[in-house]
Amino acid sequence: MEEEAAHLLIIDDDDRIRTLLKRYLSDHGFRTSVACNAKEARALMASVDFDLLILDVMMPGETGFELTRSVRAASNVPILLLTARGLPEDRIEGLEMGADDYLSKPFEPRELLLRVNSLLRRTGQARPEKREVIFGACTFSLGRSELRKDGDLVRLTAGEASLLKALAQKPREAISREALAEQTAAGMERSVDVQVTRLRKKIEEDPRAPIYLQTVRGVGYALMTD
Missing domain, CATH: 3.40.50.2300 (Response regulator)
Structure with a gap:
């Protein structure tokens, strides 16, 4: 975009x-x-x-x-x-x-x-990013770490926002759980899994069959943007 x-x-x-x-x-x-x-x-x-x-x-x-x-x-x-x-x-x-x-x-x-x-x-490097990524009914602003679904603001915790931003910065690319734990200060890979589960409930129509926040077996997770 x-x-x-x-x-x-x-x-x-x-x-x-x-x-x-x-x-x-x-x-x-x-x-x-x-x-x-x-x-x-x-x-x-x-x-x-x-x-x-x-x-x-x-x-x-x-x-x-x-x-x-x-x-x-x-x-x-x-x-x-x-x-x-x-x-x-x-x-x-x-x-x-x-x-x-x-x-x-x-x-x-x-x-x-x-x-x-x-x-x-x-001052371009210091200015907030304005780029947005779109996946389904959702739009995520990297600069504001703000998620909207069908135009309505979706409340995110700081951990959820940082995880979604890390994935959105490399759309459609598999990122390891270890790397996500380091980038988001989650500390443990298990914490990343918990955040992913919470995010899916806010993003996916059916969190048990995710379309956008997908698990990449043997690697980690990927955000499948439009």
Whole structure:
């Protein structure tokens, strides 16, 4: 399945700039959300894992510099600062706070797009995986370790989620019970068997005759994706 588009959060107190950036970046394939101040941005970030923040420096209340320092203390999400203050000391201050890049207003939208793409490429290894695997009525997101069946969220334990992720990363490939025990911190092969039994009850129509989470005799298990 094609990788999901990166999700950007645009934080600027200027309605016009927010609207223009949202439209421009959406037209270039990104998912976009907007916030008019730091408080609104915090509320969004509490419920959504964004791939990159585009943050205005001069905002009423908590400034972009202050929000950058706060976000960086808890997250490695890339931050691109926008500001009308183009002095070298302002740029240095932003970078010292933890920003990854800095663009002075006014700017060409094309330059912003190039910088966004550059940041996403540079931090690609750190960003959550967006890939999903599908098997029957189920969809599993590797990035979120989230399983849905017929569109409904299926509750997984941490052990079940880590096991399913290990199998989903190598779809249709037999993985030994020993390797699964090591990758999922299950500790023992018997623990892997228990997790598989539980997962089958959540995935399969008939857990006693599994179609998707199959036993590979003499080896281990394989997830048979579509």
